Amino acid sequence: MKKHIYFILFITCLFILVSCNQQKAEWQGTIEEKDDVTIVKNPKEPLYNGDVFTLDEELIIGDAEGSEEYMFSRISDIDVDNDEKIYVLDSRESHIKVFDKDGSYVTVIGRKGQGPGEIQRAGNFSITPNNEILINDSSARSLHYFSLNGEYIKSTLLINKSMFTRPQANSQNNIVASYVVMDNVVISHLKLFGPDLKEKLTIFSYELAKYPVINPYFPQCYWQISRDDNIIWGCADKYEIQFLNPDGILFLKILKEYDPIKVTEEEKGKWVKSNWGEQGVPSDVKVSWNDNQNAFMYLSIDESGRIFTRTYEKSYDEVGYYYDVFDSEGKYIAKIPLKIRPLIWKKGKLYTIEEDDDGYQLVKRYKVTWNY
Numbered sequence: 361m362k363k364h365i366y367f368i369l370f371i372t373c374l375f376i377l378v379s380c381n382q383q384k385a386e387w388q389g390t391i392e393e394k395d396d397v398t399i400v401k402n403p404k405e406p407l408y409n410g411d412v413f414t415l416d417e418e419l420i421i422g423d424a425e426g427s428e429e430y431m432f433s434r435i436s437d438i439d440v441d442n443d444e445k446i447y448v449l450d451s452r453e454s455h456i457k458v459f460d461k462d463g464s465y466v467t468v469i470g471r472k473g474q475g476p477g478e479i480q481r482a483g484n485f486s487i488t489p490n491n492e493i494l495i496n497d498s499s500a501r502s503l504h505y506f507s508l509n510g511e512y513i514k515s516t517l518l519i520n521k522s523m524f525t526r527p528q529a530n531s532q533n534n535i536v537a538s539y540v541v542m543d544n545v546v547i548s549h550l551k552l553f554g555p556d557l558k559e560k561l562t563i564f565s566y567e568l569a570k571y572p573v574i575n576p577y578f579p580q581c582y583w584q585i586s587r588d589d590n591i592i593w594g595c596a597d598k599y600e601i602q603f604l605n606p607d608g609i610l611f612l613k614i615l616k617e618y619d620p621i622k623v624t625e626e627e628k629g630k631w632v633k634s635n636w637g638e639q640g641v642p643s644d645v646k647v648s649w650n651d652n653q654n655a656f657m658y659l660s661i662d663e664s665g666r667i668f669t670r671t672y673e674k675s676y677d678e679v680g681y682y683y684d685v686f687d688s689e690g691k692y693i694a695k696i697p698l699k700i701r702p703l704i705w706k707k708g709k710l711y712t713i714e715e716d717d718d719g720y721q722l723v724k725r726y727k728v729t730w731n732y
Contacts, residue, residue, distance in 0.1 A: 385409075387691050400690035402616040407693045408732045413685075415710060415726040421446065421463050422722035429457070429465040435713050435721045437484040440706040441508055447487065448723055449495075454479040456493065458510075459723075469493065469510040477512030479504060488529040489589075496527050496537075503527060503557075516557055523548075530589040530606060534560065538581060545570045550581050550593065552608050561608040564595055576631045577623060577650040582659035582669075592661060594669075596654035601667065601686070614667070614690040620652035621672040656684070662705035662728075664688065675699070693732070700724075 389402045423430035433452035440446055444461035447469075454472035459465055470479045480499035488494050492513065495504040501521070505513040518524045518539075527537035533555035541547045546568040552561040568578050579597035586592055591604040603612035628649060632640055641647055656669040665688030673682045680699030687693050704711040710726045 387693075389691060391690075397610055397613060398690075399613045400615065402614065402686070402690075402692035404617045404619065405692075406685070406695045407691060412694045412730060412732040413696045414729045414731065416729070417724060418709075418727050419463050419725035420722055421448070421459055421724075422716075422720065424716070424718065424720040427465075432457075432721055435723065436482070437486075438703055438711055438713060438723055439485065439487045440704050440709075440711055441487055441491065444707060444709075445508075446711065446723060446725075447485075447493070449482060449485050451482055454481060456485065456495075467510055469506055470495070470504070470512075474500065476515070477504075477506075484526050486526075486528055488533070489531040489587075490529075490533065492529075494527060494529055494535075496524060498524065518557070521557075526583075528583070528585045530585050532589070532606065534606070536563070536583055536585060536591055536593075540568065548581065550583065552591070563591070563593060563604065563608065566595060566597075572644055573646045573648050575648045575650065576628075577654060579654050580657075582657075584659055584661050586661060586665065587663065592659065592667065594656070594659060596656050599655035601659070601669070601690075612690060614686055616684065616692055618655060618671070620655075622652055623650055658701060660702050660705065663707070666693075668702055670698075670701070 385407060387407045388405070389400060392399050421430065422432060432448065432450050434450060435448055436451035437449040438447060445466065446459045448457045448459070450457065454470065456469040457465065458467050458469060470477065472479060474480060479495060479497050482495045482497045485493060485495040491508055493506040493508065495506070497504055501518045503516045503518065505515070507513060521539040522542055523540040525538045527535045529535050535553045535557065537553065538548050538550045541549065547565055548568050549565045550563040551559050552563060554560050564581060566579065566581070569575065579595050581593060581595045583591060583593035589606040591608065592601065594601040599616045599618050601614040602610055604610055636642065653672040656671060658670045660668045667686040669684050671682050671684055675682055675697030677697070680697055683696050683698050684692060685694040685696060700712045700714055702710055703713060708728050710728050712724050714722050714724050716722060
């Protein structure tokens with residue numbers, strides 16, 4: 361009997377030892393300096409394996425029936441302030457609903473219209489480091505500014521800037537955003553603007569389309585501004601994430617090896633049907649297909665400086681996708697399955713926009729736990 365107990369203890373200790381060794385595995389990448397730029401090269405496999413990340417759902421906001429204060433027509437964006445108040449942009453209603461950290465309704469900001477303090481149709485917004493609400497009103501071709509308590513501050517016209525996308529402000533009120541120049545060749549420009557929207561720096565430009573040729577899987581740019589005003593961005597034609605200081609000077613590159621995911625015939629068929637229906641591609645249009653999906657999709661940063669990018673590899677349950685996680689130094693540390701897109705990381709919480717079984721949109725908050 362004692363031998364049996366000793367054997368069980370031995371196996372248990374061995375399992376713990378092996379698990380610890382896996383968690384303490386050495387990072388297999390390299391770091392080099394070139395022309396004052398740190399280049400971090402990551403392997404295909406992350407530093408940590410296993411369940412290093414868990415989410416516990418703790419709050420749901422949204423009600424398909426009941427009080428109108430908790431009902432949404434179309435949620436297009438969310439953000440969270442330092443008091444953990446939750447701001448929800450309803451693009452169809454052209455306003456932002458505000459909820460406290462317990463999910464109770466507080467107020468509504470903005471209303472539909474074309475006058476001062478009114479919104480025509482906004483696709484996205486953000487809370488700036490100076491605690492102002494920056495709303496991108498694409499229909500009015502304007503940026504609107506409100507205080508956190510809902511007072512209208514000002515609007516700035518977006519002159520000669522089509523498809524102005526996801527403006528984000530730093531502590532100096534400079535703005536990073538993209539816009540599109542449309543001609544025979546459609547080009548997207550990612551730029552740094554001053555507070556007056558005068559262009560300070562072109563970060564990157566790339567071709568979206570050249571009529572009559574269309575590339576359904578053209579690479580897109582993704583960007584974020586960190587807590588210390590650094591610009592973090594990447595264009596998904598390759599697995600490379602760049603860090604610029606607030607003046608736009610490159611100081612860090614993160615690279616990662618990866619296995620490209622093929623574009624399937626099923627995916628091609630779905631894309632054609634969603635754009636032109638059963639009749640298929642028009643005779644005056646030529647579709648140029650990529651062999652592979654882009655290197656990654658989306659880019660988000662939590663308050664510890666971790667960077668998250670979505671891959672095209674489906675998770676084990678075929679519901680979501682795997683996300684690559686890099687630490688603040690650029691090392692590839694984890695590969696986590698998520699069925700939801702992470703939008704806002706705040707004080708150890710993750711905020712998302714999701715749908716229930718009937719397709720009704722909800723805002724959810726999760727407690728985040730890291731196990732490494």
